[in-house]
Amino acid sequence: MTALPVSTVLMVTGFGLVLLGYSAILIHRNILKMVIGFSLVDSGIAIIVVALGYVQGGTAPILDADTTAATVFVDPINAALAVTAIVIGFAVTAITLAYAIRLYRLHGTLNVDAFTESRE
Amino acid sequence: MTGRTVHLGLSALALAGLAFAFSRLVGAHVEPTALGQLAAGYIRLSPEELSVPNVVTGILLAYRSFDTLGEVAVLYMVAASLGPLLQPMDNPVASETPRLSENAGEIIHSGHFALLPLIGVFGAYVILFGHLSAGGGFQGGAIIATGIEFYMIARVASAINVKAFSALESGVGVLFVAVGVFGLVFAGGFLDPRFLPAGELGHFVSGGAIPLVSLLLGIKVAAELSVVLERFRG
Numbered sequence: 001m002t003a004l005p006v007s008t009v010l011m012v013t014g015f016g017l018v019l020l021g022y023s024a025i026l027i028h029r030n031i032l033k034m035v036i037g038f039s040l041v042d043s044g045i046a047i048i049v050v051a052l053g054y055v056q057g058g059t060a061p062i063l064d065a066d067t068t069a070a071t072v073f074v075d076p077i078n079a080a081l082a083v084t085a086i087v088i089g090f091a092v093t094a095i096t097l098a099y100a101i102r103l104y105r106l107h108g109t110l111n112v113d114a115f116t117e118s119r120e
Numbered sequence: 121m122t123g124r125t126v127h128l129g130l131s132a133l134a135l136a137g138l139a140f141a142f143s144r145l146v147g148a149h150v151e152p153t154a155l156g157q158l159a160a161g162y163i164r165l166s167p168e169e170l171s172v173p174n175v176v177t178g179i180l181l182a183y184r185s186f187d188t189l190g191e192v193a194v195l196y197m198v199a200a201s202l203g204p205l206l207q208p209m210d211n212p213v214a215s216e217t218p219r220l221s222e223n224a225g226e227i228i229h230s231g232h233f234a235l236l237p238l239i240g241v242f243g244a245y246v247i248l249f250g251h252l253s254a255g256g257g258f259q260g261g262a263i264i265a266t267g268i269e270f271y272m273i274a275r276v277a278s279a280i281n282v283k284a285f286s287a288l289e290s291g292v293g294v295l296f297v298a299v300g301v302f303g304l305v306f307a308g309g310f311l312d313p314r315f316l317p318a319g320e321l322g323h324f325v326s327g328g329a330i331p332l333v334s335l336l337l338g339i340k341v342a343a344e345l346s347v348v349l350e351r352f353r354g
Contacts, residue, residue: 005151015142019135026131056153061163062253063173063321075159076166076175083180083258087191091198094348098205101352108213 010051017044031100031110038096042089046082053078171318172251172327180256181333185311188337189296191258195344196289202351224274232274239267247338251327257337264338265345272353280350289343296336299329 017040024037053075061076100110107114155163166178180188223229247260272280303312313333319326 007149007151008146011146011149015146019139019142022138023131023135026134027128052149053159054151055155056151060254061175063167063175064253073155073159073163073175075155076162076179077159079176080179080184083176083256084187084191087195087258091194094198094202094352095205097352098202102205102209105209106213 005056007051007054010047010054014044014047014051017041017047020044029111029113031096031103031112034112035093035096035100039089039093042085042092046085046089049078049082049085167321170313170327170330171321172330173322174251174253174255177250177256177330177334178327180258181251181330181337182311182313185300185313185333188258189300189311192293192296192337192340192344195341196293199286199289199344199347199351202348206351222277224276228274232270236267236271239263239270243267243338243342247334248331249324250334251330252322252324257334258341260334261338261341262345264342265349268342268346269349272349280346280353282347282350285343285347285350289340289347292336292340292343296333296340299333299336303329 021037021040021042021044024040025034028034028037055072055074058072058074061073061079103115104110154160162179162183163175166172166175166182170178170182172178172182243260243264243266245260246255246263247257250256250260268280272278299313300311302315304310306315307328308314311333313327313329316328316332318328325331
């Protein structure tokens with residue numbers, strides 16, 4: 001049996017986290033659990049982005065004493081994009097948490113079913 | 121309740137559809153054996169042009185540093201918007217959560233004397249060696265902000281001076297843009313780090329203005345994250 005490629009393992013993990021996050025957002029009624037769902041989606045996407053940049057047998061794109069002409073590197077652009085994605089994920093989490101605190105102060109609950117103003 | 125059942129059924133359907141699409145994506149992915157032209161170009165040019173062995177830092181702080189500037193702008197907007205969002209309200213339904221006990225506990229209190237200097241040194245190392253090895257301004261700034269959060273937990277009563285942090289953050293932001301303008305005037309374009317001598321590949325003082333930009337970015341990120349954390353402390 002041949003071993004699974006690294007990028008496949010990473011992508012399955014990443015997509016699994018994304019699915020877990022979406023299910024938390026769709027199924028749970030508690031805003032804090034939905035925020036955790038968004039956070040899981042962010043982490044999953046960062047893992048997928050890095051996995052997509054993997055090149056067979058590649059190492060981190062940092063040159064050092066062991067680097068020779070034959071050294072294969074993984075894609076550095078994906079690593080740079082993952083940094084961006086993590087920062088944006090942090091921003092989303094911070095803002096949604098702030099809104100959760102504000103809604104809790106207004107209504108005394110975190111259950112989304114209690115917030116009916118926009119439906120009436 | 122039927123509404124809830126319908127909701128759960130539709131959610132399960134949507135998730136199953138997503139799972140199917142994702143499995144097709146994973147199944148269709150083939151690991152490449154060589155880099156694309158752009159990535160190969162970055163890996164070739166970063167050590168040659170910039171004297172930066174860490175190609176990711178070369179991309180973040182030179183080739184795509186305008187992106188990085190946009191990212192710190194996003195962080196700044198978050199820090200700024202949390203102020204009005206978390207302001208005390210006139211007639212809240214839920215009473216404010218009671219303040220935690222003033223005493224953080226023996227283990228955390230003793231631990232923060234031993235760990236805070238280490239966290240600070242590690243953060244500074246990650247920021248300053250970002251051009252040579254894994255690291256950079258964002259990562260190191262986040263580590264230092266972790267230390268500041270630890271300080272907030274260990275000393276519950278302590279106040280963090282949000283104004284001072286905001287002033288530091290704005291000042292560093294102005295310097296960041298100033299470095300960018302220097303690049304525009306003395307080198308190839310906005311935020312081009314090559315207006316300072318490139319130095320020798322792998323030396324601490326090398327890579328033109330990249331260590332400087334990394335330092336500014338680290339201070340800015342640490343200050344911004346600390347403001348965000350302090351806002352949540354209420």
